Amino acid sequence: MRREILMPTVTPSMKDGKISRWHVAEGQAVAAGDLLVEVATSTATFEIEAENEGRVERILVPAGTEGVKVNTPIAILFGGGEARTHTAALAQPLGFASLEPTMRRDPPPRPQRRSTAARVEDQGPSYREALRDALAAQMRADPDVFLIGVDVAQNRGAPRVAQGLLDEFGPARVVSVPTLDEALFGIAVGAAFAGLKPVVEVPAWGRVMEALAPALASAAQTFYLSNGRLPVPIVIRGPNGFSQGMTGEDARCVAATLAQIPGLKVVQPATASTAGALLGAAIRDPGPVAVLEHEQLYPVREAPTEAGIGGLGVARLARTGTDVTIAAAGHALTVALEAANALSRNGIEAEVVDLMCLRPLDRETVAASVAHTGRLVTVEDGWGDLGIGAEIVASVVARGLQGLRSAPLRIAGTPVPMPYAAELQALALPTDEQVTRAVSAMVRGA
Amino acid sequence: MTGSPPGPTDVESVLLSPEEDIAAYRTMLLIRRFEEKAGQLYALQAIHGPCPLCIGQEAAIVGMMMEARATDPVITGYRTHGALLARGVDPRRVMAELTGRKTGLSSGKGGTVRMFAPELRFYGGHGSAGLGAPLGAGLAFAARYRGDDSVTLCFFGDGAAARGRVLETYKAAARWALPIVFVVDNNTAAPGASIVLGSVPSAISESGKPFAIPGEQVDGIDVRRVRAAGRRAIERARRGDGPTVLEMLTYRYRGHGGIPEQTGGGAERRLEDADPVFKMRARILASALMSERELKALEKAVRDTVVAAAQAARTAPAPERDALLASLEA
Numbered sequence: 001m002r003r004e005i006l007m008p009t010v011t012p013s014m015k016d017g018k019i020s021r022w023h024v025a026e027g028q029a030v031a032a033g034d035l036l037v038e039v040a041t042s043t044a045t046f047e048i049e050a051e052n053e054g055r056v057e058r059i060l061v062p063a064g065t066e067g068v069k070v071n072t073p074i075a076i077l078f079g080g081g082e083a084r085t086h087t088a089a090l091a092q093p094l095g096f097a098s099l100e101p102t103m104r105r106d107p108p109p110r111p112q113r114r115s116t117a118a119r120v121e122d123q124g125p126s127y128r129e130a131l132r133d134a135l136a137a138q139m140r141a142d143p144d145v146f147l148i149g150v151d152v153a154q155n156r157g158a159p160r161v162a163q164g165l166l167d168e169f170g171p172a173r174v175v176s177v178p179t180l181d182e183a184l185f186g187i188a189v190g191a192a193f194a195g196l197k198p199v200v201e202v203p204a205w206g207r208v209m210e211a212l213a214p215a216l217a218s219a220a221q222t223f224y225l226s227n228g229r230l231p232v233p234i235v236i237r238g239p240n241g242f243s244q245g246m247t248g249e250d251a252r253c254v255a256a257t258l259a260q261i262p263g264l265k266v267v268q269p270a271t272a273s274t275a276g277a278l279l280g281a282a283i284r285d286p287g288p289v290a291v292l293e294h295e296q297l298y299p300v301r302e303a304p305t306e307a308g309i310g311g312l313g314v315a316r317l318a319r320t321g322t323d324v325t326i327a328a329a330g331h332a333l334t335v336a337l338e339a340a341n342a343l344s345r346n347g348i349e350a351e352v353v354d355l356m357c358l359r360p361l362d363r364e365t366v367a368a369s370v371a372h373t374g375r376l377v378t379v380e381d382g383w384g385d386l387g388i389g390a391e392i393v394a395s396v397v398a399r400g401l402q403g404l405r406s407a408p409l410r411i412a413g414t415p416v417p418m419p420y421a422a423e424l425q426a427l428a429l430p431t432d433e434q435v436t437r438a439v440s441a442m443v444r445g446a
Numbered sequence: 447m448t449g450s451p452p453g454p455t456d457v458e459s460v461l462l463s464p465e466e467d468i469a470a471y472r473t474m475l476l477i478r479r480f481e482e483k484a485g486q487l488y489a490l491q492a493i494h495g496p497c498p499l500c501i502g503q504e505a506a507i508v509g510m511m512m513e514a515r516a517t518d519p520v521i522t523g524y525r526t527h528g529a530l531l532a533r534g535v536d537p538r539r540v541m542a543e544l545t546g547r548k549t550g551l552s553s554g555k556g557g558t559v560r561m562f563a564p565e566l567r568f569y570g571g572h573g574s575a576g577l578g579a580p581l582g583a584g585l586a587f588a589a590r591y592r593g594d595d596s597v598t599l600c601f602f603g604d605g606a607a608a609r610g611r612v613l614e615t616y617k618a619a620a621r622w623a624l625p626i627v628f629v630v631d632n633n634t635a636a637p638g639a640s641i642v643l644g645s646v647p648s649a650i651s652e653s654g655k656p657f658a659i660p661g662e663q664v665d666g667i668d669v670r671r672v673r674a675a676g677r678r679a680i681e682r683a684r685r686g687d688g689p690t691v692l693e694m695l696t697y698r699y700r701g702h703g704g705i706p707e708q709t710g711g712g713a714e715r716r717l718e719d720a721d722p723v724f725k726m727r728a729r730i731l732a733s734a735l736m737s738e739r740e741l742k743a744l745e746k747a748v749r750d751t752v753v754a755a756a757q758a759a760r761t762a763p764a765p766e767r768d769a770l771l772a773s774l775e776a
Contacts, residue, residue, distance in 0.1 A: 183614030190584015225560035227553035228773035286776035
């Protein structure tokens with residue numbers, strides 16, 4: 001049976017992208033999990049995998065083509081797999097190709113899959129690989145560091161960050177559990193009491209909050225309530241917020257909720273080049289750290305940069321500009337950067353602050369940028385009410401209104417439980433268009 | 447061994463030396479006098495927070511702690527004082543914590559529940575009922591991970607034993623055969639309830655059964671029986687055979703948290719047979735280990751220690767202002 005592979009969306013707001021590279025040729029057989037094609041947007045590069053087996057019959061859009069509209073057929077596959085019906089009404093493509101985190105049918109392990117060494121040199125590791133490499137480096141450096149999570153061993157966990165770790169470190173340090181209940185979070189915190197450095201992988205932050213809450217309270221408060229007698233060196237990490245097709249707490253962004261807890265550090269990496277450094281710093285930190293990753297960022301590759309991080313609690317300028325400061329972290333930072341690129345084409349230069357860490361929050365870097373641009377916009381995926389943006393705006397205006405050329409603006413996730421329909425999901429999250437429009441209006445004084 | 451009350455051979459298997467009997471009595475009495483004094487300070491409002499006392503549960507605590515090595519981790523629920531004192535923490539620091547003084551074990555930040563002495567392998571005091579169980583299993587997990595042969599003692603109450611997180615912990619502890627003993631203090635605290643030791647209908651000692659964790663109901667009034675059961679469970683864990691649930695049948699004489707509670711007429715009654723401290727004293731006298739005069743001297747020394755701790759706890763300075771923000775992050 002013949003099926004079309006459609007141009008995928010990488011973010012709900014994506015309209016088109018570039019086919020930067022085909023990993024397969026016409027006539028080639030592919031198995032589920034094989035890399036098919038690399039798709040680029042203005043800010044990021046994504047690898048797309050085959051969902052089922054088949055043979056590439058035709059490549060409809062050659063590598064190098066720009067402006068390929070979402071849902072345009074880009075190739076035809078023949079045979080294999082179960083039939084899947086497409087309807088034009090689906091906003092998200094559901095062909096053979098889809099974003100790898102979307103389809104949770106784990107393909108068999110394929111360690112040599114990324115054998116294109118030249119490719120890696122070109123583009124650097126993906127966000128996922130950077131996290132894995134940082135984890136592996138910390139595990140090599142410190143025998144007290146271990147990974148625990150659902151299926152982190154054989155299946156490498158839902159985010160598949162744990163690839164290869166079982167082989168290198170064995171089951172004693174890559175501890176697979178069937179589920180993360182209250183007891184397992186408690187066990188991890190208790191192990192940290194004893195001086196071990198557990199890294200707990202959660203399948204989705206929003207989903208585990210209820211089971212995590214008692215142990216998290218203990219982890220965050222014990223150092224203080226013991227007056228410094230008992231540190232709790234634990235890292236809890238995993239995807240946070242939106243994940244295609246997930247609803248309610250499964251897609252909830254917990255950044256603002258966690259960032260309110262004294263004694264806890266909260267890290268939200270946005271890029272491959274910072275993710276590894278932030279996770280490494282989190283594991284070395286003597287206290288508890290929450291690392292909020294993002295499903296849609298895992299496959300994103302990025303050219304390696306020399307820029308390190310300044311430590312937990314230090315923001316960085318992801319882009320310099322003169323007209324407006326946009327502050328964001330994690331996935332929202334990619335939205336901000338896409339907006340900044342669009343704005344630049346219209347003569348507005350945005351300075352984009354990658355917060356990287358929400359607690360401690362680097363208010364100084366934001367304030368210094370605003371002192372320079374005179375305008376402030378915050379972007380966050382989570383509910384904005386009493387959120388990250390509110391805190392940043394408050395800290396900036398508390399320094400005085402004199403330098404401000406416009407009233408600060410918050411752009412945030414719609415304060416509703418994440419609904420299911422793709423069209424509604426797209427409406428519930430900040431988009432680059434929304435940011436572009438808001439900033440244009442602010443700068444033009446409209 | 448599940449469910450059957452320990453027989454005489456269990457008691458004889460613990461060869462208590464006279465020194466150990468006296469040490470057990472001294473520690474049990476210290477806990478008793480300390481808790482009585484804490485109850486007074488609570489009534490005087492010198493202790494301004496909750497103050498769960500362990501009067502009546504001294505043998506269950508002391509017997510287990512005597513069987514543990516100094517390197518075996520200990521963790522408790524919110525009822526901390528007895529285990530802290532039995533582990534050797536200075537009573538002055540515990541009492542000063544109860545009065546929220548700078549000299550307290552947590553420098554006045556923790557109160558009755560949040561006291562920690564990691565240098566003595568005492569890992570707190572945890573308020574959320576039953577949370578000590580998974581945290582304790584984490585200590586045992588660390589022992590397994592490092593390959594040391596320590597066994598964690600994990601104390602909690604009969605109320606906590608019914609929490610889902612405790613049963614979840616049993617599941618994980620059984621799967622990994624963690625070196626831990628769950629010591630459940632069943633103080634049969636229902637107001638007005640009468641107690642016939644050894645025949646309290648309860649499923650706690652059986653609660654590990656679905657996970658193949660053995661359990662025992664133990665006469666928690668008799669320190670020797672506690673030691674016998676404790677020795678079996680600790681040895682089993684140290685061998686690598688996994689956890690045990692020990693249900694200590696005890697009797698709580700005082701209201702929860704130092705707060706007088708309504709009773710049906712029986713809860714405040716002191717039953718001499720059910721008083722571990724009186725019972726131990728009578729045994730020492732009967733076996734002529736110590737004379738009445740020697741006992742009185744020991745008791746005076748204990749009382750003086752507690753009185754001095756209470757005096758210091760009332761007069762010590764409050765934490766300074768800058769303590770508020772100190773030690774928030776490691």
